[in-house]
Amino acid sequence: MGSIGATEQINVIIVGAGIGGASCAIACARQGMKVTLLDQAPALLPIGDSVGFGSNSSRLFHHWGVYEDMWEVSSRAEDTIMYNWDGTEIARDPQLRLAKERYGYRGLLGHRGHYHRILIDHALRNGVDLRLGQKIERYDADKPSIFLPNGDELVADVVVAADGVKSPGRKAVLGFEDAPVHSGYAVWRAYGDSSVFKGDPLVEKFLQRDEVNLWIGPDLHGFVTTVRNGKEINAVLTHKDVADISEGWQYPGDRNEILRAIRGWDPSFVRVWEKIDNIIDWKLVYRPCLDKWVADSGLVAILGDAAHPFLPTSTQGASQAVEDAATLALCLAKAGKNRVALALHSYFAFRYTHVKAAQAIGISQRDKWHNLHDKESKKMTKDLDTSKGVLDSYWLWDYDAEKVVEDGWDIVSEQVKTKHGLL
Template identity: 70%
Template sequence: MQDSDFKVVIVGAGLGGASCAIACARQGMRVVLLDQVPKFFPLGDSVGFGSNSTKLFKRWGLYDDMWAISSRAQESVMRNYDGTIITTDPTLGEAEKTYGHKGLIGHRGQYHEIFIKHCKKNGVDVRMGERIDRYDVIKPSIFLQSGEEIVADAVIAADGVKSTGRTQVLGFEDAPIHSGYAVWRAYSDAAIFRDDPLISPLLKAGDTTQLWIGPDQHGFVTVIRDGNEINAVLTHKDEADISEGWNFPANRDDILQALEGWDPLFKRVWEKIGNIIDWKLVYRPCLDKWVADSGLVAIMGDAAHPFLPTSTQGASQAVEDGATIALCLAKAGKENVPLALHTYFAIRYEYVKAAQQVGISQRDKWHNLHDKETMEMTKELDTSKGILDSYHLWIHDAEQEVEDSWEKISSIINARGSKEEAANARL
């Protein structure tokens, strides 16, 4: 365990930042976690975690709290856009046997509350309503808009796609690009559907995950909490300019028009569900620099490698980043933070880069199975390994990867640093 003099500041208290805070605190570090939001509310829709992250939650003590509010679905049903069942995927029910741990699906906001509770339980100093004015990547430190400076041994920017910390790491502004797609998303109490003849049988069947695929779009309906809550998402093409933001109230008529000819059950969900958000999907390729030149500030999660929802791995990969950072810092110690953060990057980069591409290939596969004019499915879909191409990532163990590769990779980075220092000394 590291002593409490090892101080880590994490900017951004989302699922990734909070995971990093918990992991660092469990390694004995003194952690300050900041977010600009004054107060978190249990808002949002569903999020999934693969077995690769749930094994970490078990070690960290979060799993039981998360499982208590998670879906009990044992399978995922994939349907053609017209409602015809393509396949039934048993992975959710068999994940513990196949990958060693269950996957989890539940309400993002409710999971987030659990993460923040466990941050505080592990002694993390959680500070809300704090806007960051600038970073000093040399000390390192952050300056709040109030004028307060917080000095640390390491600073981690987990502040999402619009990360300001990323600018400090890269030395220039790297704006995200629009993916060409958007997602309509909504979450609701299922009570409004209980008397609906189309949807009530779905609710009575208990927790379920249903997927519809069609030309240029796909959608999910997830029922959780014993049929008491329902989540709907629909990914579709969208070329809107999102330079000023990407969350907007949705126009229901646009959604129903996009679903013309689709399964009446799926369409009925969108006819009745409220509080629909139009979420423009921004994207950037996995950055090839995550650590500032000083070696004392690093970025993680969406700030470094935003995932498309079709990967179903965005949250899990951010959790893995946090686990890797914490263990690398613990192994290097406070006097060797640059070694820790450069090793973190070296361990994660190629793996995450490949994982990020799964979301793109998955979307393109689902969206191009049909003839755009006739709506007929013209390509065969291989579902022999399940409905998701990302299942192979579920076996990964981020902490074990550090244990297995630390000595080799950190030695290479140490040697490289020594050579660079010697070269600079000769100049």
């Protein structure tokens, strides 16, 4: 797979330097494009907690030369252990250790901040111009260009808005404001040093090695994962929530509220929440996969959460943003500098149906886990088939976004030309 060549170098502006934006910057730069990556944050801090990447995105990181650095900071967990809310073991899922044999690459699980720093470093090594503290005032989708608060206008061949679920760039594509809605759920999350649990027999058993542990119960499910040989611990608990997201979606978590929600649960899971620090209450905003990702001009596109925010239960939000990045970059390289509209409309054509199906898993997976029990007695009243693993999203791990474009470009691009009247 070669680059497009300096004589026809495409000038790309990417707004939003998160995982999706940084991945897009790497993928475009590796195709020989001039890339400017902007973010409104004055500094990129190691914020957040755990994030997972399936083999579908690990494959891309490997192609881009990023995988080995990410693996160095990743969990070595080999199984996902599923428990009933009372601590009874339901299943041991070997997908984590079998992924390399099945798909060629292991998945990655670790701290978002560590991965983000690695992606940014690789973007810089590939010649990306990173500019922080750059809040975008508005977009001109016809040039295309972006305007900064000081009045400066930056013009490019293509603008990509990878600026998250509250994306201002979405308006440039849709032509109107499109506010997210509350999903009806929220997640309590915490990540920290596991030394607070040293000597605690209820939790220390999770710290002997890296593990992924999952508990399910009526209207609740939670994870406890350990990373770096048990030195770091992450806890997550998804629950129903009726908060008004017009106020925002992330708050300090109330430990007492959490303990009330899991009263009577597995003592080991409860103890994690009794002691772990830095709890946040993250309101899960959501919108169905948008059916328009490209501006009418064909020169501005949205990517990742800006187009299709995923619920955590899909375990694919970050991976699908990386696939978007790979697809968009390769479509630009295939189309060339003078056919950006063809590239962006083809990007949408390759991604939309696949992403829509992947996004739906987040809802179906959550509803499956939350409705196995009688709400009053907490007794499990429905069978749970774990013969193919504990996650319904594993079928996505075999997907190779770059190969899909390589194999399908001739057909898809011709269809796009006809549909949009492009030369």
